Amino acid sequence: xxxxxxxxxxxxxxxxxxxxxxxxxxxxxxxxxxxxxxxxxxxxxxxxxxxxxxxxxxxxxxxxxxxxxxxxxxxxxxxxxxxxxxxxxxxxxxxxxxxxxxxxxxxxxxxxxxxxxxxxxxxxxxxxxxxxxxxxxxxxxxxxxxxxxxxxxxxxxxxxxxxxxxxxxxxxxxxxxxxxxxxxxxxxxxxxxxxxxxxxxxxxxxxxxxxxxxxxxxxxxxxxxxxxxxxxxxxxxxxxxxxxxxxxxxxxxxxxxxxxxxxxxxxxxxxxxxxxxxxxxxxxxxxxxxxxxxxxxxxxxxxxxxxxxxxxxxxxxxxxxxxxxxxxxxxxxxxxxxxxxxxxxxxxx
Amino acid sequence: xxxxxxxxxxxxxxxxxxxxxxxxxxxxxxxxxxxxxxxxxxxxxxxxxxxxxxxxxxxxxxxxxxxxxxxxxxxxxxxxxxxxxxxxxxxxxxxxxxxxxxxxxxxxxxxxxxxxxxxxxxxxxxxxxxxxxxxxxxxxxxxxxxxxxxxxxxxxxxxxxxxxxxxxxxxxxxxxxxxxxxxxxxxxxxxxxxxxxxxxxxxxxxxxxxxxxxxxxxxxxxxxxxxxxxxxxxxxxxxxxxxxxxxxxxxxxxxxxxxxxxxxxxxxxxxxxxxxxxxxxxxxxxxxxxxxxxxxxxxxxxxxxxxxxxxxxxxxxxxxxxxxxxxxxxxxxxxxxxxxxxxxxxxxx
DNA sequence: CTGTTAGCGCATTCAC
DNA sequence: GTGAATGCGCTAACAG
Numbered sequence: 020x021x022x023x024x025x026x027x028x029x030x031x032x033x034x035x036x037x038x039x040x041x042x043x044x045x046x047x048x049x050x051x052x053x054x055x056x057x058x059x060x061x062x063x064x065x066x067x068x069x070x071x072x073x074x075x076x077x078x079x080x081x082x083x084x085x086x087x088x089x090x091x092x093x094x095x096x097x098x099x100x101x102x103x104x105x106x107x108x109x110x111x112x113x114x115x116x117x118x119x120x121x122x123x124x125x126x127x128x129x130x131x132x133x134x135x136x137x138x139x140x141x142x143x144x145x146x147x148x149x150x151x152x153x154x155x156x157x158x159x160x161x162x163x164x165x166x167x168x169x170x171x172x173x174x175x176x177x178x179x180x181x182x183x184x185x186x187x188x189x190x191x192x193x194x195x196x197x198x199x200x201x202x203x204x205x206x207x208x209x210x211x212x213x214x215x216x217x218x219x220x221x222x223x224x225x226x227x228x229x230x231x232x233x234x235x236x237x238x239x240x241x242x243x244x245x246x247x248x249x250x251x252x253x254x255x256x257x258x259x260x261x262x263x264x265x266x267x268x269x270x271x272x273x274x275x276x277x278x279x280x281x282x283x284x285x286x287x288x289x290x291x292x293x294x295x296x297x298x299x300x301x302x303x304x305x306x307x308x309x310x311x312x313x314x315x316x317x318x319x320x321x322x323x324x325x326x327x328x329x330x331x332x333x334x335x336x337x338x339x340x341x342x343x344x345x346x347x348x349x350x351x352x353x354x355x356x357x358x359x360x361x362x363x364x365x366x367x368x
Numbered sequence: 369x370x371x372x373x374x375x376x377x378x379x380x381x382x383x384x385x386x387x388x389x390x391x392x393x394x395x396x397x398x399x400x401x402x403x404x405x406x407x408x409x410x411x412x413x414x415x416x417x418x419x420x421x422x423x424x425x426x427x428x429x430x431x432x433x434x435x436x437x438x439x440x441x442x443x444x445x446x447x448x449x450x451x452x453x454x455x456x457x458x459x460x461x462x463x464x465x466x467x468x469x470x471x472x473x474x475x476x477x478x479x480x481x482x483x484x485x486x487x488x489x490x491x492x493x494x495x496x497x498x499x500x501x502x503x504x505x506x507x508x509x510x511x512x513x514x515x516x517x518x519x520x521x522x523x524x525x526x527x528x529x530x531x532x533x534x535x536x537x538x539x540x541x542x543x544x545x546x547x548x549x550x551x552x553x554x555x556x557x558x559x560x561x562x563x564x565x566x567x568x569x570x571x572x573x574x575x576x577x578x579x580x581x582x583x584x585x586x587x588x589x590x591x592x593x594x595x596x597x598x599x600x601x602x603x604x605x606x607x608x609x610x611x612x613x614x615x616x617x618x619x620x621x622x623x624x625x626x627x628x629x630x631x632x633x634x635x636x637x638x639x640x641x642x643x644x645x646x647x648x649x650x651x652x653x654x655x656x657x658x659x660x661x662x663x664x665x666x667x668x669x670x671x672x673x674x675x676x677x678x679x680x681x682x683x684x685x686x687x688x689x690x691x692x693x694x695x696x697x698x699x700x701x702x703x704x705x706x707x708x709x710x711x712x713x714x715x716x717x
Numbered sequence: 718c719t720g721t722t723a724g725c726g727c728a729t730t731c732a733c
Numbered sequence: 734g735t736g737a738a739t740g741c742g743c744t745a746a747c748a749g
Contacts, residue, residue: 035743383735385728421726
């Protein structure tokens, strides 16, 4: 039905093996025959059969990228960067080299995460990149670790980007704890003493680490007594930020600052404050985390911790392709940088 | 090396054929043997070899989703919705049914678009969903159409989501022209007469259609003389909106409204206006297009045309799976809805 | 440098 | 309802 290697071979008057060698390019072939083959390929509009090739070679050119929510720029940026590294380079369509990045949306669900891992294992993926925070349920963590080991054992490279290290995987962790600490210290330095915190879902590593950093900063200042009362958990979305802010104000109308676990939440925080007639930063300072593109454009511009998501994703992509040396110990930390902008200022009076 | 069908068959004391039948589920198998097989699968932690299965069955469970920029929520939302329809349903990991959505980031480059199409063809993808506006270069359009036909001919379903119809593909077009027209009419109704327009890249269908809608509204009001002078092209990003706004103000400081080709551009427009000391909407009204999540949270909240991106993506996903009947003629139009918010108001005086 | 020979792991005829 | 046999299209030794 479709054109096969054999057809090309016949037309070029060579053996199938030769055609295969020309196409994969990793074997010497005489210039003249190579041209003949290439011409036949063009004339026949031949396209390699990926599954057949993967079966014979026992490895495919798929690279899986797992994200919690592809509609969230936090993940979109990382995924895009990973995929850019795979590069289907212009000019040589259909010929060797390109990897196909498979972006899988888990929706934050542990089951779907495992399902996708299985699907990728079934496809004999060349590599898998897990992005974003992990769920901390012991069972799930163990299951993921087991899957990762099995993947690694069967030749699939496993790379983590933005979550804590596990065995058999190269890891790019984000310095969530340190970043969160420096962010809260920034607020303390400005003079704030009553600081609310809007956290993410309790079971995620990112949530816990950022909260720990916040706590550490407060503790160092002897202010951690109120921590629990002034912390509200929600999802990593705008609506949660909005609701959590109302709750925080209910608990302590005298808050002078609110730290959000990420920028998206911070947007909701700002909206709620405005709806309550409070000005930012005059009445309440607001800070986020991640420094997503929209944060610099918020009004007022949002103070936040910048995570180099694009760079991290690109590096994860290179690690997945084995194009970059492993960091020492298989783990590298990505640091966060304070972007002090207009949404934070000293408290009034 | 890895566990194969044969291993499972041996352990379950049946033939490989039977195991295959149990796993694909589309063939009668006695209850007792089925259970025996399933148990063996579990005990051996067997995972189907995707490539082998795809080779034998001449079809894979991959579905390609092409996007211009996965870091842009416009595409992230659609892609996420498509993928959600593929659903790796929780509870039955590794067994039949699930499709794997492959999200491919073209970066808006025609070459990469074609490359990915070839890659997907090579993988014998079950379906391909092309999202967002198309590039209008005649050569490229022809090349894409040809690829689409070839894909369709080889059994790959082709679905378009947000671009004009082509042969051999089911299409969900967006009513960019009508939406843009209604948006500008909204401004005209408010009393605006000097309206700037920040367009996207000239060669994209989305850009042209939205501009045509704008022009139609102006024309109907007898205001199209200034159209060219008050239109600036750029990319679909924030920086372009910023720069274009400065240029527009240079051309006509007396503008009372600026329409942006999408919300992201509108964000840049707002930033530029603010930096120029102009208030929104008192001095200049601003409108966008798409209604991305951040638009409602902008300050002031952005007037825009809402496109039901999630619904459209979900429907595209279902069409790709053949789970939804074709629309009449293979083409359905997705309408845009005016979201009149605080960023537009009558001009002063 | 090039051709020949074997599978890769599974889905599908066919028989039984 | 189940097993045995065949081939999907390609790559990887091995010869030559």
